[in-house]
Amino acid sequence: MTTMQPFSALPDAALRRVRGILTDIDGTLTTDGRLPASTYLALDRLARAGLHVIPVTGRCIAWAEILTRLWPVDAIIGENGAFYSHLHNNKLVTRFLDDEKTRAANLERIHALGEAILREVPGSALASDQAWHAADLAIDHAEDVPPLPQQAVERIAAMMREAGMTATVSSIHVNGWFGKHDKLSMSRLCVAELLGDDVDANRDDWLFIGDSANDVAMFGHFPLSVGVANVREILHLLPVTPAYVTNAAGGEGFAEMAERLLVAREG
Template identity: 25%
Template sequence: MSSLETLKQHNILVLLITGRSAGWCQGLVNYLPVLGIIAENGGVYALKESQRMKPLTAINDIIEHRQLLQNNFEEIRQKFPHLQPSSDNQFRVTDWTFDCHECSQDELLTIEKICQQKKWGFTYSHIQGHLKPLNQNKANGLTTLKETYFPELSYSEIMTVGDSPNDESLFDKNLFPMNVGVANIAKYLDRLEHQPGYITNLSESDGFCELVQLIITSIN
């Protein structure tokens, strides 16, 4: 929280981008010192000024969409019966999640191939796997918000930060030339097509705080 406050004091806008559910993020954006939040890996967003979740992925019938996601998950679970749906699915709009911290890399790759065959997207973090619309990712969500609300910004003025495979699209230097991986991304590097341009020394929240200090030092 203190690092976010520090960035705000230096007039550096922060937009959170996460795989967490729309319901969880709608509460989070209310009390953090951030511009807004993109949830569900680019599926929905909320700006602090409105505090209302809005779609980034067009879904005509949410009930039908969620049923299709669940059906796809149940088909995958026939092959991997140990998979368990995440408890936050009831708060999601665009994607379907399952706990994946015990999944092997081979299992995750197989799940990705199954999703590709069925024209669904798939990504994962260290805690959850996400079944989602094919072109839904964090970079597409961020690009949409940038073009809608901040057309005056150049992409070279945007720094993206990530620490998991579901952040890979944010490491695409052709879109975001200034991108950073927090140190715990290191164990996934051999699986990523897009590699972070810089990696912090510290992991998780400590890595983010390290990055903030580097930014503030460079300004001062």
Template identity: 30%
Template sequence: MIPLTKAILSPVCLIATDMDGTLTKNGKFTSELLIALESLAVKNIPVLIVTGRSAGWVSAIANYLPIVGAIAENGGLFYNNQDATSELITNLDNLESHRWKLKEVFQLLQSKFPEIIESADNSFRITDWTFDIGELTPPQLETMNRCCQDRGYGFTYSTVQCHIKPKQQDKAYGLQQILNKHFSHLTPQQVVTVGDSPNDESLFNQNYFPLSVGVANIVHYSDRLQHQPTYITSFSEAQGFCELAKFFT
């Protein structure tokens, strides 16, 4: 794979990045990561988080980090730090009905896989339903995917959680909507997308985003991804993101 260079990244005006496993190390933010985010802000390179984490968690994270905003629930909603607002990206006619239907699909999966447990942050979600990935195997995850698809829902997973979601809802679609509305001066060539796991796959689709980066731990999933990142960092997790950030600072 071609190594990343400053020249390759020279057109970039915005970094759209996953969070867990990409900005974290062993599930935590590091001092190095916070310094990197501050340095990017000083250099006027805005960072937009695109995560599968819940609306409740992300509203707090977006407020405290030096970023322009965050997309939560794999493209479900957006927290805008520029004007302190939030907005749904996924169109939901009836929230109560939507949550109930997601719960029914989860209960169906639970009847087939009794070991799955609702995620701690599921109570703070709006557009999707999550459970911990635990020790689930690739064949089990594929069975869950088919089950959700058969019932009209999408399914994806990260290093920490599995998501039952509206079919059209993914990170690339959500990011495209926010870029079109709030960053319309940017072209896809001016955005670099960053991730580490299967729920980031849409961000690696070159038809949408020609310049994408996987932190090194993405290689654990390379055999499960139809769309691969254009570049891969030398280091894993937060160190990989910091490696990328140094090209801008």
């Protein structure tokens, strides 16, 4: 495991190269489940400065499509890479990875597995927005239920994997889905299709900021990987840590990152 450096240690020259920001939402843009005014202002300032901003979240399609309309962002990747939503000529477009038939079949399997998990893991619940998920299963372990013990969280993830799913743990949900996609694979596709850029060849031009275990692939891929301060709470669960960490937690940490990035670009 690498040692995180304070975000202040990231050289200005590296920040001046950044053309786009990929960001988690829960616990990264939000603080205690709310979007601080400073975070929204930071998003707006980044967009006005000509930087691309793409939130990458485990949240459902309903969240993604609504926030795509409301936030100053290029697109939103949802359900851990099952799709991305964006506006084209002010019309909402959602680009799914799987076709409609595959998604319908998977949702039947997801419904059955969700019921089995609730029976086996006391205190767990379907995420409050599960009815609006298009491609994955979200089990609440800390949002609208009292936080579950780590053993219970691990059992939920294990049941998903035993059923053939990919499973990840966010700060509030355990998410599972059929297929090998994740936040990173859909980030590649979204950036290539919408912006004509390559986040593998040009990874130094993109910054990722997050806070949870389902951000590990992103932390490992981008040299400019940043954790907001609350990532420290789960370092023992991360096989790969972000390279840098902000002083502030949650949305205030994102705003801290944005301010330093914008000042570096002006220098």
